Amino acid sequence: MKEYRWPYANELNEKEYRKTDVLVLGGGVAGCFAAIAAAERGKNVILVEKGSVIHSGAAGTGFDHWESACTNPCSKVTPEEITKAYVDEQDHYSNGIAHYIECREGYDRLADLERFGGKIRDTEDEFAGAEFRDEETKLLFAYDYANKFTLRVWGSTFKPALLRQLKKLNVTLLERTEATALLTEDTPEGRRGTGAVCMNVRTGKIEVISAKTTVLAMSRPARIWLYNPDMTGLSEFRPPQCIGSGHAMGYRAGVEFTMMEKSVRGEFSAAGRSIPPYSTGNNHNTWYAATMVDARGVEIPYLDRDGNELKTVSERYYPAKGQKFFLKGGVIDEPKYEYRGPETMPFDELMKRGYRLPFYADLSRMPESERKAIWGLMVGEEGKTKIPVYGNLTERGFDPEKHMLQSYGTGWQSASFLDQERQLFGAPGGIITDWDLKTNLDGIYACGDQLFAMDCAGAACATGYYAGRKAAEASDTIEFFTPDEAFVENEIRRLYAPLYVEDGMDWRELNSAVSKLMQNYCGGVKCDDLLKEGLDLLNHYRKTAVPQLSAKNPHELMRTHEVLDIMDVAEMILHACLMRKSSSKPLCFERSDSDQTDPAEDQRFITIRTVNGVVTEGSIPLDYFNDPKTEYEKRNRNYIEDRK
Amino acid sequence: MMEFKAEFIQSSNHPIRFDETKCIGCHRCAEACQVDVMIGFEKGKPPVVMYPGECWYCGACVMECPVEGAIRFRHPLMNQTKFVEVKQ
Numbered sequence: 001m002k003e004y005r006w007p008y009a010n011e012l013n014e015k016e017y018r019k020t021d022v023l024v025l026g027g028g029v030a031g032c033f034a035a036i037a038a039a040e041r042g043k044n045v046i047l048v049e050k051g052s053v054i055h056s057g058a059a060g061t062g063f064d065h066w067e068s069a070c071t072n073p074c075s076k077v078t079p080e081e082i083t084k085a086y087v088d089e090q091d092h093y094s095n096g097i098a099h100y101i102e103c104r105e106g107y108d109r110l111a112d113l114e115r116f117g118g119k120i121r122d123t124e125d126e127f128a129g130a131e132f133r134d135e136e137t138k139l140l141f142a143y144d145y146a147n148k149f150t151l152r153v154w155g156s157t158f159k160p161a162l163l164r165q166l167k168k169l170n171v172t173l174l175e176r177t178e179a180t181a182l183l184t185e186d187t188p189e190g191r192r193g194t195g196a197v198c199m200n201v202r203t204g205k206i207e208v209i210s211a212k213t214t215v216l217a218m219s220r221p222a223r224i225w226l227y228n229p230d231m232t233g234l235s236e237f238r239p240p241q242c243i244g245s246g247h248a249m250g251y252r253a254g255v256e257f258t259m260m261e262k263s264v265r266g267e268f269s270a271a272g273r274s275i276p277p278y279s280t281g282n283n284h285n286t287w288y289a290a291t292m293v294d295a296r297g298v299e300i301p302y303l304d305r306d307g308n309e310l311k312t313v314s315e316r317y318y319p320a321k322g323q324k325f326f327l328k329g330g331v332i333d334e335p336k337y338e339y340r341g342p343e344t345m346p347f348d349e350l351m352k353r354g355y356r357l358p359f360y361a362d363l364s365r366m367p368e369s370e371r372k373a374i375w376g377l378m379v380g381e382e383g384k385t386k387i388p389v390y391g392n393l394t395e396r397g398f399d400p401e402k403h404m405l406q407s408y409g410t411g412w413q414s415a416s417f418l419d420q421e422r423q424l425f426g427a428p429g430g431i432i433t434d435w436d437l438k439t440n441l442d443g444i445y446a447c448g449d450q451l452f453a454m455d456c457a458g459a460a461c462a463t464g465y466y467a468g469r470k471a472a473e474a475s476d477t478i479e480f481f482t483p484d485e486a487f488v489e490n491e492i493r494r495l496y497a498p499l500y501v502e503d504g505m506d507w508r509e510l511n512s513a514v515s516k517l518m519q520n521y522c523g524g525v526k527c528d529d530l531l532k533e534g535l536d537l538l539n540h541y542r543k544t545a546v547p548q549l550s551a552k553n554p555h556e557l558m559r560t561h562e563v564l565d566i567m568d569v570a571e572m573i574l575h576a577c578l579m580r581k582s583s584s585k586p587l588c589f590e591r592s593d594s595d596q597t598d599p600a601e602d603q604r605f606i607t608i609r610t611v612n613g614v615v616t617e618g619s620i621p622l623d624y625f626n627d628p629k630t631e632y633e634k635r636n637r638n639y640i641e642d643r644k
Numbered sequence: 645m646m647e648f649k650a651e652f653i654q655s656s657n658h659p660i661r662f663d664e665t666k667c668i669g670c671h672r673c674a675e676a677c678q679v680d681v682m683i684g685f686e687k688g689k690p691p692v693v694m695y696p697g698e699c700w701y702c703g704a705c706v707m708e709c710p711v712e713g714a715i716r717f718r719h720p721l722m723n724q725t726k727f728v729e730v731k732q
């Protein structure tokens with residue numbers, strides 16, 4: 001093994017105490033917007049980001065669709081209509097609060113991004129005259145060209161633009177710094193969040209930050225079931241930095257979560273199981289509505305929701321007769337009839353009719369504007385596509401006018417997985433909040449993909465800004481608390497422990513063991529006996545493997561901390577699964593020891609939190625958020641007035 | 645005081661390679677990488693890809709590189725999508 005001296009400063013045991021009005025943990029699009037909202041309101045803001053803000057998070061290198069921009073000047077739908085559609089579509093296991101904020105304020109955030117220097121419209125008239133372009137505003141639309149509520153955007157410009165704005169607003173950026181624990185204080189009114197402990201992942205320095213309010217924006221868990229020690233970075237769809245630390249520290253501190261029993265059979269992962277996202281021929285998401293052909297070059301028909309064949313490319317972008325609008329996008333797979341848009345003939349039917357595998361996307365048969373929108377704009381601005389897909393395939397000679405790109409699997413998954421190879425994907429569980437995006441703990445707010453049932457960048461931006469705004473407002477009435485020294489010392493001991501173990505266990509070995517545990521005891525079909533066995537084995541690993549973990553530098557230490565967090569998330573998932581006693585279709589939750597599926601008494605949000613270390617179950621009715629418009633307008637008069 | 649050591653961790657794949665004749669050793673790639681897979685030891689020389697297995701293949705390093713062609717980005721062989729000539 002080649003060894004090098006560590007090039008960064010050694011700041012082991014150095015500790016800096018800081019104070020700030022608003023502390024934001026996680027510098028993806030949600031966290032950046034939270035910090036900007038608070039700083040615009042004159043607050044002192046610290047933003048803690050484990051990577052570097054310029055390209056961190058799932059949207060670090062871009063995204064191509066901005067969904068549910070219902071208030072853009074061309075939109076023909078209302079925020080109320082689209083929120084209701086999403087809630088219905090997800091059988092009410094949906095985050096009505098976050099969706100409404102997305103629908104209502106999303107376009108304001110897009111306008112902000114343009115103000116910060118991001119590109120949101122076709123200013124160079126590259127697509128002049130295209131059917132999906134509004135000639136007056138130069139905005140470009142995707143999917144439903146009649147209703148125009150999903151925009152095609154130049155997402156690769158967004159993170160650098162956000163970074164510039166953070167600097168302009170003098171937000172204190174602590175990059176290469178992982179948040180590891182939330183500081184809390186038990187007051188007569190209950191427990192409240194008072195800041196966080198963090199560690200620099202290059203130097204080992206500890207930051208103890210006291211904050212009046214804290215915003216959690218660390219996205220969602222990963223590497224729970226899917227792990228490849230040779231290619232850790234390709235284990236999942238999301239960046240390897242995002243493994244659910246925010247969930248783990250929240251769970252330890254007593255933050256309430258819901259839907260943690262939901263997981264889906266793997267859809268998107270790349271570690272040998274799938275071809276890189278968006279680099280395969282398909283007709284979903286970024287690639288909607290590519291012309292698909294079979295191995296002989298025979299075109300695969302698109303059908304409307306009633307099974308009528310569509311004759312032209314243009315028809316793929318319009319609702320059916322009598323349908324107001326249709327839904328497509330990140331979380332929409334096979335929507336209900338009411339919201340279903342045009343789609344290629346079902347796979348089984350194609351097989352019956354003699355269509356031959358493999359299928360391909362053949363953009364050469366599409367009108368030039370549509371071809372260029374998919375190949376060049378969408379593939380290019382979509383996350384992980386500018387270099388990895390557009391650049392890579394172009395370099396290898398791919399020309400969309402001459403070549404067709406192979407499709408793998410039957411849809412946009414670009415791979416096939418086993419039932420026990422699961423992921424938190426497709427609007428998974430997360431933090432449940434009130435209408436201020438405040439968690440059950442005063443002083444702690446949450447946004448973006450750390451919220452339950454979230455999935456999209458526009459929603460992350462909108463909820464980020466909203467949480468930052470509410471956290472800023474609340475900070476006016478809050479005093480600082482002195483951090484509990486014993487807690488801080490304990491945390492530092494926990495963080496540094498692997499440095500003092502020589503020849504111990506590598507974090508990869510433990511991550512592999514945990515994901516195998518989850519595949520074995522919390523796979524596609526659950527039952528109490530297996531879930532309890534899983535908890536037992538997890539405890540055994542805590543006692544026997546965790547003390548053996550060894551790391552040689554702060555980078556390895558960070559990866560080791562990730563696995564400890566993965567264990568906490570696995571524990572939360574196992575407990576949440578034990579709490580749901582019947583199977584549930586919308587939650588992709590199947591039990592072998594119950595013959596009931598979605599009985600009336602179980603159609604609710606089951607919540608999980610720890611109270612003084614004890615795992616505690618709660619229950620919240622599905623439509624707890626009430627009428628979104630009324631609730632939103634009650635609480636956001638100032639914002640509404642200011643925008644006028 | 646404890647000394648930190650960096651150890652190259654082998655992976656079956658090589659996501660990033662530098663063309664030493666083009667790389668100016670500014671290390672902007674290493675600073676832009678959210679996963680921190682590279683370490684820049686000496687200005688003027690390319691960084692060392694210390695943790696190739698942790699690469700997320702997002703391409704941020706190439707996006708930030710000021711010299712075209714200084715970084716070669718490559719998917720693992722099994723992840724090279726197949727394309728063929730159109731048939732019509």
Ligand SMILES: Cc1cc2nc3c(=O)[nH]c(=O)nc-3n(C[C@H](O)[C@H](O)[C@H](O)COP(=O)(O)OP(=O)(O)OC[C@H]3O[C@@H](n4cnc5c(N)ncnc54)[C@H](O)[C@@H]3O)c2cc1C
Pocket residue numbers: 025026027028029030031048049050051056057058059060062063064065066067177178179180217218219237238239241242243244245246277330382383384447448449450455456457458459460678
């Ligand atoms: C390839 C790809 C393409 C996508 N395309 C689209 C699209 O076209 N349209 C769309 O709407 N959505 C898209 N999405 C989804 C979208 O990117 C996410 O929903 C969105 O980025 C979520 O924002 P976030 O800020 O909540 O999380 P992220 O953007 O993931 O940011 C989370 C941040 O928290 C940091 N972090 C994690 N743990 C810690 C810790 N312990 N301490 C400090 N920091 C921490 C991470 O480093 C990261 O920067 C795509 C996702 C991917 C992966």
